[in-house]
Amino acid sequence: MKILKISALIIGILIVLLFGGFWIWSEMTYEASEELSSLVSEEDIIREDGVRFLPESPNGTGVIIYPGARVEPEAYSYIGASLADEGYTVLIPEVRFNLAFFNIGKADSLVGEFDEMDTWVIGGHSLGGVAAASYAYDSEVDGVFFLASYPQGSNDFSGSSLPMLSIYGDRDGLTTLEDIDDTSTLLSAEAVFHKIEGGNHAQFGVYGEQSGDMDATISLLEQQNDIVAAMLKWLDEKVK
Template identity: 40%
Template sequence: MKFIKSKKGFILIIIFVLLIGSLTAFSIYVSDYYPSDSTALAALSSSGSYTVSDTTNSITFTPNSNKSKTGIIFYPGAKVQPESYSVLASKLAQNGYTTIIVKMPFNLAFFGANKANEIIDQHNDVTTWVIGGHSLGGVFASDYAVNHQDKIKGVIYLAAYPNINASNASFKALSIRGSQDGLTTSGDISKNLNKYPINTTFITIEGGNHYNFGDYGIQAGDNNSTISRQEQQNMTINHILIFLKDLNP
């Protein structure tokens, strides 16, 4: 009996140690994230063309005039500070589109895949919703759209691809990646091509890479771009604006 008790105690100690080790490893992993740079932080200030509202759950860029009935929900890339996408969001708002960057638990969209629900509930003035995301954020934005096709009319994949099969989805989609992307490669896109919505427009920005979609410095594992971050983002915005206009002709 003493042997059995001691064995059970030993097993419990092992489980406890493994649990503490796992929690410690996870804490270290999520604390090592990509912070926003000064360009992104500057775009967080309201301007004559848009107003910024920063809460614990999201950052909202609301146009001050010519406001469209179409709104955009954006899921950040993995371990990327949400403010890093402020430049993209501010430019969309300048063109009349309410744009909301979602703040994810631990900076991982995996833990907040359905956060779009609360965003939609808070904005009764928006009648058409488009959801998008960068890298892992785009994966979970796609998952949300597939599971809520009654709420979403379009999906924007920035260096991302579907996880759940979206080939029969009712929404339209836009896929944009950089030719130099070392993290979401052309091979990744090809392997998942049959999962994209049938009505998807595919864009490759020549010279663009993975991390230039946001403003958070250099990302490990990516290739250097041969165009500037500003050039890549401007081209991205132009393609998104065309997509949005085609969505509501």
């Protein structure tokens, strides 16, 4: 009996240590870089459950962006502000442990806050896109977009007519061209693919360099503007 108690105590301590280590790692986030302040006005950023960008004249379409793993929501502010300038309501939420996969259903509460919206699209960067696809697979949305991302194998949209957009860079060291090609059959028949020549993984946000990534051959602003243009074209032609 004494051995069992000691074993249980040791197991309990190991669990606490493992969770503690995981929590510390999850809090070591990629924050928005100083460059963001020159791209987005502080007055345009609404800090509420992440960041939000509310247009002066809403067009009835809401855009939810799940952040990449351990990336702060604010890092996607340029994309959010640019879409809001065109009438889109953009919500970039905080997620549990800074990993969207632990908070896949986060979109439910956001949609509930804005019941005046007629249309909702959801997507995300990297792991955030994987989580967004999982949400969309079991929920009613009007479109899904992937920013250097793709759905996991269990989320097969190939038999669906759901509007989808995949934006990826040819200098991405984390979501590679091979990854995009290998998972392309999981996307719907309506999927649009947009390659950013010279774009890498980290420049899908504004948070600096990321370990394992390649160097981009275009500027941050060029890549961000390419992302925004591709999203606006897709939203206008395929979703609205």
